[in-house]
Amino acid sequence: MSNEIEVKLNHINKSFGTFQASSDVSFAIEKGRLIGLLGPSGSGKTTILRMIAGLERPDSGDIYIGGRRVNDVAPGKRGIGFVFQNYALFRYMTVRENIAFGLKIQKAAKAKIRERVDLLTELVGLKDFGRRYPMQLSGGQRQRVAFARALAPEPELLLLDEPFAAIDAKVRKELRQWLRQTIHKLGVTSIFVTHDQDEAVEVADDIIITHRGRIEQTGTPIEIYQKPRTPFVADFIGEAVHVPDFTVFKGFENGTTTGAHEGIIRPEFLEIGANDSEMVMPLASEDGVVRGVYFRGNNAEVDVEVKGQLLKGARSLELPPLHEGDRAKVFIHRVYSFAGGKTAILENRAKQTNSVVI
Structure with missing residues (x-):
């Protein structure tokens, strides 16, 4: 080159x-x-x-x-x-x-x-x-x-x-x-x-x-x-959901050292299950309610409400289908925080790993 x-x-x-x-x-x-x-x-x-x-x-x-x-x-x-x-x-x-x-x-x-x-x-x-x-x-x-x-x-x-x-x-x-x-x-x-x-x-x-x-x-x-280096890029690239305070979710309660709690959660950051048995970390998972399910060809896009926040994720078509109104379990692997006008990847504390592979 x-x-x-x-x-x-x-x-x-x-x-x-x-x-x-x-x-x-x-x-x-x-x-x-x-x-x-x-x-x-x-x-x-x-x-x-x-x-x-x-x-x-x-x-x-x-x-x-x-x-x-x-x-x-x-x-x-x-x-x-x-x-x-x-x-x-x-x-x-x-x-x-x-x-x-x-x-x-x-x-x-x-x-x-x-x-x-x-x-x-x-x-x-x-x-x-x-x-x-x-x-x-x-x-x-x-x-x-x-x-x-x-x-x-x-x-x-x-x-x-x-x-x-x-x-x-x-x-x-x-x-x-x-x-x-x-x-x-x-x-x-x-x-x-x-x-x-x-x-x-x-x-x-x-x-x-x-x-x-x-x-x-x-x-x-x-x-x-x-x-992404800036909040705009994190929000613009990918199918992102803006969250005003990610510290309400399990594994992110401590926030950042700057006290900034605003962030972005992308669909691939979520694991969505029908119940505890489908979750790798059930104790660290949130309770949610399915608000919409959309067929996307190779998977189902799922809108799920967690603690008053509507998040988006994907679910394999090989798993039992979820329907609007169903209870669900949600594990949030990571979020992008907007501390100091810059983005940083925060991993869920329950994973006890420094991996940031998306």
Whole structure:
């Protein structure tokens, strides 16, 4: 793996009127990595992408691509390919003509254009669709054409703005896997914007989480999921339940040394049983009441109320089913605490172990 930095942002700030879209944004991306810019709507992720592309200009700070400061470089001269969520294909051009468009703008030789288009239609699995028009293609096929068109001029950086947003769920999942495999095969540094955490976790090598114009955390999907650095990340990533005071639960009565009792409990932190006989640690388990059961394919999602707090967990379909209103036993393995504005994993004291494996 290369350690060469392909993209670098230093202390970027950007405002639109009174709205601060980017606030002191800094990060670096290694060459060949596939990066997910992840955050809720209005968190600043698309603004970052557009500034890298040159479609917006930062109020302050510096942007580098391939070691070159590009703040004053026109979008067309930054060596960037851009894939839009709505495809932005030319409806009166065939697949081959759409893919060739950027090369024609560069006034490339006809032989080179033909060779490059042949290569890319093969790469995106549309070799036999070259004479078709966009309206004769499915949404997934159109997105592949947009991807090939962005790659045609051989950019050093590929930017994708919510590339799967306009595609139905089944095709979207197939395209995620295809995109990851294709980008790794090509080795082109790529950044894609998404608000879908499942998409980011499945596709990206690294994730940059944005919130209110700031970078909350960067890291691999596993690092971010298992070691969230801020309360926002812990709450945003995964299916988390916010608890105002985790010291009401068995095994966590002592809280933290700071006296902070606010935290997060994820579904995988729970063990839910029908009775004591199903529990590994029945004496350390809580009494609960089932408030909802939802079939999720490979397991059942169970909402269970414990000491006035609604928690979420999963239960194997091989166990006797639980129903709404049933009594249940609940063991809470761990919680994330929010002491001092940082997150920390607290294990249930009854386990008498320092393991923090999730």
